[in-house]
Amino acid sequence: MNQTRAVKTDSKLEKILAAGHLAVTSECGPPRGSDSDLIKKKAELIKNHVDAINITDNQTSVTRLCSLASCIHLKLMGLEPVLQMVVRDRNRIAIQSDVLGAASFDIRNMLCLSGDHQRFGDSSQGQNVFDLDSMQLIQTVRRMRDEGKFLGGDEIKRPPKLFVGAAANPFADPFEIRVRRLAKKAAAGAEFIQTQCIYNLDRFEEWMKQVRDRGLHEKVYILAGLTPLKSAGMAKYMKNRVPGMDVPDDVVKRMSGVPKEKQPEEGIKICVESVQRLKELEGVAGFHIMAIEWEEKVPEIVEMGGLYPRPNPDAI
Amino acid sequence: MIVADRKPIEEIIEYIKDRDKVLIVGCNECVTVCEAGGKKEVGVLASALRMYFMNQGKEIKIDEVTLERQCDHEYLEEIRNIVDQYQAIVSLACGVGVQFMSEKYFKTQVYPGVNTCFMGVTEERGVWSERCQGCGQCILATTGGICPVSRCAKRLLNGPCGGSSKGMCEIGGEVPCAWQIIIDKLTALGRLDDYEKLAPLKDWSKERAGGPRKVVREDVRQ
Numbered sequence: 001m002n003q004t005r006a007v008k009t010d011s012k013l014e015k016i017l018a019a020g021h022l023a024v025t026s027e028c029g030p031p032r033g034s035d036s037d038l039i040k041k042k043a044e045l046i047k048n049h050v051d052a053i054n055i056t057d058n059q060t061s062v063t064r065l066c067s068l069a070s071c072i073h074l075k076l077m078g079l080e081p082v083l084q085m086v087v088r089d090r091n092r093i094a095i096q097s098d099v100l101g102a103a104s105f106d107i108r109n110m111l112c113l114s115g116d117h118q119r120f121g122d123s124s125q126g127q128n129v130f131d132l133d134s135m136q137l138i139q140t141v142r143r144m145r146d147e148g149k150f151l152g153g154d155e156i157k158r159p160p161k162l163f164v165g166a167a168a169n170p171f172a173d174p175f176e177i178r179v180r181r182l183a184k185k186a187a188a189g190a191e192f193i194q195t196q197c198i199y200n201l202d203r204f205e206e207w208m209k210q211v212r213d214r215g216l217h218e219k220v221y222i223l224a225g226l227t228p229l230k231s232a233g234m235a236k237y238m239k240n241r242v243p244g245m246d247v248p249d250d251v252v253k254r255m256s257g258v259p260k261e262k263q264p265e266e267g268i269k270i271c272v273e274s275v276q277r278l279k280e281l282e283g284v285a286g287f288h289i290m291a292i293e294w295e296e297k298v299p300e301i302v303e304m305g306g307l308y309p310r311p312n313p314d315a316i
Numbered sequence: 317m318i319v320a321d322r323k324p325i326e327e328i329i330e331y332i333k334d335r336d337k338v339l340i341v342g343c344n345e346c347v348t349v350c351e352a353g354g355k356k357e358v359g360v361l362a363s364a365l366r367m368y369f370m371n372q373g374k375e376i377k378i379d380e381v382t383l384e385r386q387c388d389h390e391y392l393e394e395i396r397n398i399v400d401q402y403q404a405i406v407s408l409a410c411g412v413g414v415q416f417m418s419e420k421y422f423k424t425q426v427y428p429g430v431n432t433c434f435m436g437v438t439e440e441r442g443v444w445s446e447r448c449q450g451c452g453q454c455i456l457a458t459t460g461g462i463c464p465v466s467r468c469a470k471r472l473l474n475g476p477c478g479g480s481s482k483g484m485c486e487i488g489g490e491v492p493c494a495w496q497i498i499i500d501k502l503t504a505l506g507r508l509d510d511y512e513k514l515a516p517l518k519d520w521s522k523e524r525a526g527g528p529r530k531v532v533r534e535d536v537r538q
Contacts, residue, residue: 133472133473169478
């Protein structure tokens, strides 16, 4: 359990974290169309097993139903969305405007990201914006919330009350600044962190040690990111093709070592074991379970990981 | 220098195929260094065009000239007496030269003969790469002399993003990660602590976003 910290927003996620409970978040990717039922169905699968649900923002630069509208759908279902926002597609006018739009629906959590380069997606010939970077997005939202001011200096009537998060990748290059970069995000005003998918637990523990040495785990809540592997092929793909992903050989070997039809089960097993091991690690404040197009497995992972039932934030 | 690359000859043929007299104008500055629009390239392009139209049975008179620069009145004036003899000019200067020519000789059609790419360096003969985007407010003092605006694919002022892998950028194509270089440089300078200083929001009004820019120096103005 972490020590309690002051709560600054009405976010249920913040409340749970501040009370020292291990939080559980997950995420849903919006559909490539306007059918809101698809996002609602995904949310239904996981809603009883997580504290908040991230909605991705045109991830991998593939155009989808927008994150904000998807978050509103979840909010109308009585759930707790985490609005992901990338700086790739918005200038500072659009960013501040969308933040106010989210706040007008009392969306209470936001994750500030750079966004994948557009070359990966369906609009590789399009412009990118990058008026701000992810650190400056964090600063912007905190300024809007804490000072009640726009970047231009004017006062905001009814400032947005968002719990502000950021991503961290303990495995990306250059390795020597991985902890410094987290320190920078904390200094910019990030309050919670969701990490890149962890497969190399030894290396993650080493990173966490450095994080603790600098006391950063007392400044930001760190949610360990986990993605269950569906197959040996996926493990190899993640290892070889996804930049900044560290999948050790023994994980690939373990997945390849079981028959194809048993591989999904093995992937879940690895994920659950990771939860069990990392639960005990000082500084880990919770888990962010990204079951990519496999949302139905989230409840099982949460239950087997010993993270169920979820605390009732209204009773805290 | 301003780095340009040659346009496909088919594109230039398409521009001038209905003309009878065309002047190809090279530039002795940047485009000569990057081997896209100097005297040599003017000669090569003119010969190729003559050969193409001869094979097509079409007569076009194609003349050549290379000026010292195309971004100064002084040198552009050198062709004033001959411009009227041509129905079109193909300028192998950068986009700056093409435009200055087009503005000066207002009744003459001026076509671009190169694609203007960026401000950059010669890494080795035949390899040029970008170093500056002219953002109007240089921040190199804070980034170890390496520019994230021109060399990071996301222009991150507080990079790197999660896509930096083994020193390379996530966009591929052998593009080095600018932030890897910045961090290596700060480390070499013993100033890695500087990495943790947050870069403030940039004033992009000094850049393209603020509209066409102008530098006026009253102290040297005549």
